[in-house]
Amino acid sequence: MARTTTMKRIAGQLGVSITTVSKVLNNRDDIGDATRARVLAKVAELGYQPNAVARSLTLRRTHTLGIVVPDLMHSFFVEIVAGVEAVASARGYGLLLCCSNEDPKKERADLDLLRQRQVDGVVLGSANASGNTDMLKDLSGHGVGLVMIDRDDHPDVRCDRVVTDDLEVGRLATAHLVEQGRRALAHIAGPAIVHARRRADGYREALAAAGIRAHTEWIARGGFMEADGYRAMKRLLGVKPRIDGVFAANDPAAIGAMKAIWEARLRVPEDIAVVGAGDIALGDLLRVPLTTVSWSREEQGRRAGELILDRIETEGASKFRRVIVPPHLVARRSSGAVA
Amino acid sequence: MARTTTMKRIAGQLGVSITTVSKVLNNRDDIGDATRARVLAKVAELGYQPNAVARSLTLRRTHTLGIVVPDLMHSFFVEIVAGVEAVASARGYGLLLCCSNEDPKKERADLDLLRQRQVDGVVLGSANASGNTDMLKDLSGHGVGLVMIDRDDHPDVRCDRVVTDDLEVGRLATAHLVEQGRRALAHIAGPAIVHARRRADGYREALAAAGIRAHTEWIARGGFMEADGYRAMKRLLGVKPRIDGVFAANDPAAIGAMKAIWEARLRVPEDIAVVGAGDIALGDLLRVPLTTVSWSREEQGRRAGELILDRIETEGASKFRRVIVPPHLVARRSSGAVA
DNA sequence: TCAAGTTACTTTAGCGATAAAGTTTGAGCG
DNA sequence: CGCTCAAACTTTATCGCTAAAGTAACTTGA
Structure with a gap:
């Protein structure tokens, strides 16, 4: 293993002090042009690279x-x-x-x-x-x-x-379903964390804004996993009159929901429109590309x-x-x- | 910003040398039980955390x-x-x-x-x-x-x-197509790097092993991008007699190929079977789930x-x-x- | 009983760098 | 001509930690 080049070595070979080398490298102005040039030349010659560890120790950064x-x-x-x-x-x-x-x-x-x-x-x-x-x-x-x-x-x-802005996530998703002419809008809620709760709040707000009365059985406790969405959707499929749109708290849950819908021999979006949130990668390559609310x-x-x-x-x-x-x-x- | 706890501080408060503290923390055996206990207690009391930067500097690791x-x-x-x-x-x-x-x-x-x-x-x-x-x-x-x-x-x-083992990747993909009863097997080659070349070699080997004579026009220069696969497939679709299976050098290219096939109003896999390589995430959620050769x-x-x-x-x-x-x-x- | 070990520490040096406080040299000036 | 001052360096201290080399006090053994 070759010896590493340190300031010490450079200083030694030139017969100057380590501090002089340090000053050149840090562009201090109290070093003469001749010395500066000599140091720089040596630095290039030996391919000196500062040791960030040592630097961190002194600079505390x-x-x-x-x-x-x-x-x-x-x-x-x-x-x-x-x-x-x-x-x-x-x-x-x-x-x-x-x-x-x-x-x-x-x-x-x-x-x-x-x-x-x-x-x-x-x-x-x-x-x-x-x-x-x-x-x-x-x-x-x-x-x-x-x-x-x-x-x-x-x-x-x-x-x-x-x-x-999770509230807005819920609002955008729900308002979009309303725009598509859906009226029986379910929500597959996420786990008990603020994000999920806010998305549910947005869902409620959007329904209210559209003048739709939210049925309590439209909100199914779910989760953020595909299996959660699947189970929640199974339950929602029993609600009468039939749901015609679902907003799932995130994309994996929405995918689970779609699987449940297909299993019930219903079509997405003809029978039930689905919207997720989060825009997972390749979400547009799914069997039925998933509408979602996303952010960068x-x-x-x-x-x-x-x-x-x-x-x-x-x-x-x-x-x-x-x-x-x-x-x-x-x-x-x-x-x-x-x- | 609170003062950080260093060995110096611990040593100072206990009236021992810094080295003693260091030795305790490094489990050296030349420290008495009483001192060891006092140091450890202080370490816990002050919530001392070693400074990895300083450590790195001395240990050169x-x-x-x-x-x-x-x-x-x-x-x-x-x-x-x-x-x-x-x-x-x-x-x-x-x-x-x-x-x-x-x-x-x-x-x-x-x-x-x-x-x-x-x-x-x-x-x-x-x-x-x-x-x-x-x-x-x-x-x-x-x-x-x-x-x-x-x-x-x-x-x-x-x-x-x-x-x-890229050679094996090509072999597995191609042999699989052969097993599915396909005989007119095209290959969408990748860019000019060893991986891609080896996969192509594997393709050739598998064809030879199956006793199939490879037509030169079965190999289309492509690339690793979806667009490459799309373009290459467009060209392959003109080959007579018609190709009935394609092995693309990687999954994005295979996806591009499928798009080209669908555009030509053909079906995957009924008309043309497609195999990729690399197993991109969610590859199983595609419109037509993609067969691929993968490794962890x-x-x-x-x-x-x-x-x-x-x-x-x-x-x-x-x-x-x-x-x-x-x-x-x-x-x-x-x-x-x-x- | 005293040299030779132990035991339990401490001192010194150094990792590679920076910052603050010297030191030398020559110029400028009254 | 001596004094001040700036320019161009060097010395010293420090960051936090470890390793190697001390050093006291106490055993041990012949």
């Missing part, structure tokens, strides 16, 4: 961000990661990736790892509420920038947030990255911000909007 | 791996990342993620970033050959572990490799992580290994194998 997501198999989170990576890399930051597998214990270990590695900031991808409030407070208390994406738990952790995860990631880097790179602590990424409808076949 | 992939929107690479993350994290390593966007310049910048951050090892995800051989040699020359996944370029870079990317990632960590954590330099991940057929509707 690692130029590294951490990101914790619950799952990498879901395109959702990957797109967020991609967004963060793009801005981090463009600004010269590294990105330490952690995948918590939806496990609070692992999330805790991940946050620990990031903390020990002295990252300058942490992006926390959406996950179910977990008991790691203490860690988060600790992190942000120690000057580590923190951004939470799509999370409204940990209300007392002071940090920036990038969230979706990549933008969420980018905004998160920007929030955090701005906070890190500007001195005085500014107010914590909350960026709302607006959703939009992606009309496809399952709602009858597209032939 | 960052306990961090880097991974460079060309694209995060392709599930392919994400799964590899997930595999590497899993083993890295399980063994206490962090993972620095870089996405080169298929751009050799960015790849170079990424490798630079990883090098400066002194990562212990680098996993290089598949990408087109690029001119960064010098960087790679440099890295591995400086004792950084290097694993290349699915890359056979840079033949003179000495490192571990995890590859797929997650396993590729895991194996890569293991190779690299083993190399890092064992002293003497062992021989460079080459791990071959075997492919297997995933039979779905597009080849007529499943109803």
Whole structure:
């Protein structure tokens, strides 16, 4: 293994002090042109690369961000990661990736790892509420920038947030079904987290706005998994008079719902129109392409990255911000909007 | 921002030397039980967390791996990342993620970033050959572990490799079509890289093994993009007597091919059976679920992580290994194998 | 009883860099 | 001609931690 080139070596070969080399590389103005040139030449000759670890130790800045997501198999989170990576890399930051597998214990270990590695900031991808409030407070208390994406738990952790307008998600989906002429509109609700509740609220608001009286049996408790949507839809199929449109709290649930509908020998969208939320990758390649309400995860990631880097790179602590990424409808076949 | 707890602080409060604290935390046996207990108590009281940056500087080991992939929107690479993350994290390593966007310049910048951050090892995800051989040699020359996944370029870079058996991919796909009773078997070739060539070789071998004489016009120059497959299929549709089966070099190309077939008012698989390669996520949710030859990317990632960590954590330099991940057929509707 | 070990620590040095506080040299000036 | 000052460097201290080399106090053994 070849010896690495350090400032010491450069300084040694030139007979100058290490500090002189450091100053040249940091563009200080108290070094003469001749010396500067000699140092630069040596740097090029030896292919010197600064040791970021040493630099981090003195500067107390690692130029590294951490990101914790619950799952990498879901395109959702990957797109967020991609967004963060793009801005981090463009600004010269590294990105330490952690995948918590939806496990609070692992999330805790991940946050620990990031903390020990002295990252300058942490992006926390959406996950179910977990008991790691203490860690988060600790992190942000120690000057580590923190951004939470799509999370409204940990209300007392002071940090920036990038969230979706879930109320609007529910409203857009439901209003779209109304526009398609559907009137018996069911909702497959998600799990007991704010996102899902807000989407349900949006559903109710849109119904009210359209002057439709919501039947209580139109709302089926479901979940975010395909199986949840399937089971919920089975139950909704028993409701009389028959449902003619469903808004599922997310896309996997909507896919489950479609499977249940087909099993009952009904057609999508002719008999029942389906709308999901979240726009999973390849959602447009399904047997019946799925209409969904979407928002850019990549933008969420980018905004998160920007929030955090701005906070890190500007001195005085500014107010914590909350960026709302607006959703939009992606009309496809399952709602009858597209032939 | 609260003061961070360092060994110095602990030592100070207890009136012992910093080294004593260090020794306790590193489980050295030349510290008395009483002192050990006092230190441990203080560590717990102050919630001390070691500073990995300082540790890395002295130990010359960052306990961090880097991974460079060309694209995060392709599930392919994400799964590899997930595999590497899993083993890295399980063994206490962090993972620095870089996405080169298929751009050799960015790849170079990424490798630079990883090098400066002194990562212990680098996993290089598949990408087109690029001119960064010098960087790679440099890295591995400086004792950084290097694993290349699915890359056979840079033949003179000495490192571990995890590859797929592309020849077998081509053979499996083609033999499967033969088993389905197809005889006029076209191949949509990929771009001019070894993987694609080997898959084409496998196609030829399987035809020969089945005693089928391959017509030259059965092989259409294509690519790895959906549009490539679409265009290639358009051309293949003009071949007489009509093709009754196609093996596309990868799944996106196969999807493009199916679109072209449908546009020609033909059916998949009744008129033309289609087989892809790579098993993209959700491939089973397509209008006509796609038969494909697949292999576990997650396993590729895991194996890569293991190779690299083993190399890092064992002293003497062992021989460079080459791990071959075997492919297997995933039979779905597009080849007529499943109803 | 005293040299030779142990035991349980402490001191010193160094990882590779930066920042703050010197030091030397020559110029400018009254 | 001596004094001040700026320019161009160097020295010293430090970041937080570990490894190697001390060093006291206490055993041990012949």
